[in-house]
Amino acid sequence: MTLLKPNSLAALLLSTAVPALADVTLPALFSDHMVMQADVNAPVWGWADAGEEVTVSLAGHQATARTGADGRWRTNLPPMKSRAEPLTLTVEGKNKLVIQDVLIGEVWLASGQSNMAFQFSRGQYAQAETEAAALPQVRMFTVKAQSTRAPQERCEGAWVVATPETVGAFSAVAWFFGKELHGRLGAPVGMINSSWGGTDIAAWTSEEAQAGVPALKEAMEAWKARAAAFDAAKAEAAHEKRLAAWKEAVRKAKAEGRPAPRGPRKEAHPDVSQNRPANLFNGMISPLIPYALRGAIWYQGEHNCATVEKASLYATQLPLLIQDWRARWDKELAFAWVQLPNFEQTAPRPLVREAMLKS
DSSP states (O other): OOOOOHHHHHHHHHHHHHHHHHOOBOOTTSSTTOEEETTSOEEEEEEOSTTOEEEEEETTEEEEEEOOTTSEEEEEEOOOOOEEEEEEEEEESSSEEEEEEEEEEEEEEEEESHHHHOBGGGSOOOHHHHHTTOEEEEEEEEOOOOOOSSOOSOOOOOEEEEOTTTGGGSBHHHHHHHHHHHHHHOSOEEEEEEEOTTOOGGGGSOHHHHHTOHHHHHHHHHHHHHHHHOOHHHHHHHHHHHHHHHHHHHHHHHHTTOOOOOOOOOOOOGGGOTTSTTHHIIIIIGGGTTOOOSEEEEEOOGGGGSSHHHHHTHHHHHHHHHHHHHHHHTSOOEEEEOOOOSOOOSTTHHHHHHHHHHO
């Protein structure tokens, strides 16, 4: 065996690493089983070496782009009619990416809190409903939860073809919407599920959109103050104290034959909270832009019913979110939402319901 000197070894590692850095890469949305929006210019984008030319091919159409100094490239495929026939998307620069089983049809974003995140498997549906999920032209991409202070370019997720075996992990609301749409139009449907239970509408709206609204200034400033005042050492000490008390409660419950109480949660830094304004827009909406969509469906609101003060802002926040997303996609996206059920007659819920009715 020949031993390499340290300098030689470093040179070898560098030489083998360089090609990987030059590879063309794509967002997770561009992957096997994807659905692309019909009848519109469809953006395709990704990353490569500065100056690298990238060619995108689909169904006999080609589009090219030159990678900018920032390592990003973007091009558009021309409008195409809905097609249930599986296609192959190729993206080629110094390397070649091949995306299989691509359909062209209707693409919708489904977002909100727990009602949208609620999985099909948790519902009480007849077996026939599960068996009816054998619809290979309906697919779902579920965005992995991600809360960040800065807008992200990438997210995690994969397109999944609807079958009786896979539908259980789908958002139930998004699934039934997509299934109904497919049944009415006879076209492939792709649902992008980007939702997180127990979250505030402010978390799903960009920082820029909210910063210019006087009614939201107080809440935005309060979050900044919380972040500035956060003491990690104190939070850790408080958690240890609660943890010790919980362990004692578990011991007593076990001795008395009672169920053990839930363990305490450690207080996280406000900067990573899923409810801080813009955090979920940054982590779970921004990476999807500018993927071509027909529209969005929204099921959220309970979190904003916590107080009259919060609920009173919803009449400002829902139209703002819609305007923000439409501006980001540079398109008058169709937008539908579910009005909260009327099972509480007193404030603050009726304030949110009224805001939904009037938006």
